[in-house]
Amino acid sequence: MSALSKAKGFKKSKSGTYLTMATTAFGALGVAKQIKKARTENDTLRLIDAAVTAAGIVTGLAILYRELKRLGDDDVLLG
Template sequence: MQKAKGFTKSRTGTYVSMAATAFGAIGVAKQAKKARLEHDTLRLVDAAVSAAAIVTGLAILYRELKRLGDDDVLLG
């Protein structure tokens, strides 16, 4: 169980989180496309907010990845 807790704060765990977050963008893109075809403004707004959340999540994960890189003794 300790290994699993440390995995999320590792470089590999951050990459996995970024991939999962980016994978969510596929669903948001499908939702936006369907909303445009159906002229559903509320779903389009929901898709836009979801897309903003994905971008923000990726930015946070990227910052975490850079922080992990700064702590890496082998890179310096």
């Protein structure tokens, strides 16, 4: 099995999904800093940008959670 196919398999595993969720959630820290800076500078455009980015992060986490549940359902059926 090549390293590339192993990496693709990891991405679709529970561990890979957890790792992706963690890195996505880590991006929320950057958004929080961006929101704080936008509020202190009273910059509406940056605040809107941060809100849209936060919505993308929430959506991404929801999709990953759904994938995690699907992987969990598959594991129960296989076991």
